[in-house]
Amino acid sequence: MKNKRRKNQWSAWWFLGPALLGIILFSVFPILRALVMSFQSGSLISMHWTGLSNYKYVIQDPYFAKALQNTALYAFTVVPIGMVISIAIAWNLFNRIKHSKFFEALFFMPYVTSTIAIGIVFRYIFNGQYGLLNYILRFFHLGTPNWLDNPSMNMITVIIFGVWLSLAFNIVILMSALRGIDPQHYTIAKMYGASDSEMFFRITLPQLIPTLAFLLTVNLISAFKVYTSIYALFNGQPGIAGSAMTAVYYIFNKFQTVGTPGVAMAATVLLFLIILVVSFLQNKLLNKVGRR
Incomplete structure (x- = not known):
C-alpha cells in the first residue's frame, strides 16, 4: 500500500512539474528579482x-x-459601482429577459476585446467637440465637459471607462452563480406571496456572497493595477499634466521613460504590500459578513 502511494506521489509530481516550473520561472523568480532590484x-x-x-x-x-491617491480613488469607486450595476443587470437578465444567453454573450464581448482597441473607441466617445457622450448631453440640454483635455475631469473619465470595463466579467460570473441557485426556493417563496425584492434580498443575495467575495477580490486587485485603460484613453499619457497618474503608470514611467529600474521596483514592492493588506482586510470583512 505504501509503495503504491509513493508511486502515485511521484506520478503526481511528474504531472505537476511543468506547471510548477512555469510558476517558478514566470511568477516567483520575477518577484524575487524585483525585490532585489528595489535595493539597487x-x-x-x-x-x-x-x-x-x-x-x-x-x-x-x-x-x-x-x-496612490488616484489609484485608491479609482479602486474604491469603480469596484463598488461596477458591482452594484453588474448585480442589477445579471438579476434582470436572469429573472425577466428571455434568451438571456444571447445577452450574456453580448455583455461578455468587451472582456475578450483588446482594452487598447476599446480605449481608442472611447477616446472618440469622450471627445469634447464631436464625441457621442457630449452629443447626448447637448440633446438633453446638459453641460458638456471636456472629458479628455481638462485635468479636473480626467479621473472621472477613467472611472466611467473602468466601470464599463468591469461589467463584462462580473455579469458572466454572476449569471453562472444565479443558475446554481435551486429554483425551488423561488417557487416556495412565490407560494407564500414574496415580492421580487424580498426574493432577491432573502434568497438570491445571501447565496451570492461567495461569488461576490471572489469578484470583489479580483476586481480590487485589478483596479489597483490599472494602466492599460489610461494609456489607451489619453494616447500614451497619464492624463493632462499627469492628472490621471496611477501607481502602475508611475512604475512604468520610472522604469521605461526615466530609466531608474531600482526606483520602479521599490514602488512595485510597496504597491504589492498595499494590495496584500487591502485584500487581507477585505477578506476578513467578507468572512464576518458571510457568518451572519
Missing part, C-alpha cells in the same frame, strides 16, 4: 547596491503619493 540603483546592465535609498525616494516623492 543604476541601469539594468550595471546595477549596484544602495540599500533603502529607493524606498526613501519613492515614499518622499509627491508624484507617487498622487499616483
Whole structure:
C-alpha cells in the first residue's frame, strides 16, 4: 500500500512539474528579482547596491503619493459601482429577459476585446467637440465637459471607462452563480406571496456572497493595477499634466521613460504590500459578513 502511494506521489509530481516550473520561472523568480532590484540603483546592465535609498525616494516623492491617491480613488469607486450595476443587470437578465444567453454573450464581448482597441473607441466617445457622450448631453440640454483635455475631469473619465470595463466579467460570473441557485426556493417563496425584492434580498443575495467575495477580490486587485485603460484613453499619457497618474503608470514611467529600474521596483514592492493588506482586510470583512 505504501509503495503504491509513493508511486502515485511521484506520478503526481511528474504531472505537476511543468506547471510548477512555469510558476517558478514566470511568477516567483520575477518577484524575487524585483525585490532585489528595489535595493539597487543604476541601469539594468550595471546595477549596484544602495540599500533603502529607493524606498526613501519613492515614499518622499509627491508624484507617487498622487499616483496612490488616484489609484485608491479609482479602486474604491469603480469596484463598488461596477458591482452594484453588474448585480442589477445579471438579476434582470436572469429573472425577466428571455434568451438571456444571447445577452450574456453580448455583455461578455468587451472582456475578450483588446482594452487598447476599446480605449481608442472611447477616446472618440469622450471627445469634447464631436464625441457621442457630449452629443447626448447637448440633446438633453446638459453641460458638456471636456472629458479628455481638462485635468479636473480626467479621473472621472477613467472611472466611467473602468466601470464599463468591469461589467463584462462580473455579469458572466454572476449569471453562472444565479443558475446554481435551486429554483425551488423561488417557487416556495412565490407560494407564500414574496415580492421580487424580498426574493432577491432573502434568497438570491445571501447565496451570492461567495461569488461576490471572489469578484470583489479580483476586481480590487485589478483596479489597483490599472494602466492599460489610461494609456489607451489619453494616447500614451497619464492624463493632462499627469492628472490621471496611477501607481502602475508611475512604475512604468520610472522604469521605461526615466530609466531608474531600482526606483520602479521599490514602488512595485510597496504597491504589492498595499494590495496584500487591502485584500487581507477585505477578506476578513467578507468572512464576518458571510457568518451572519
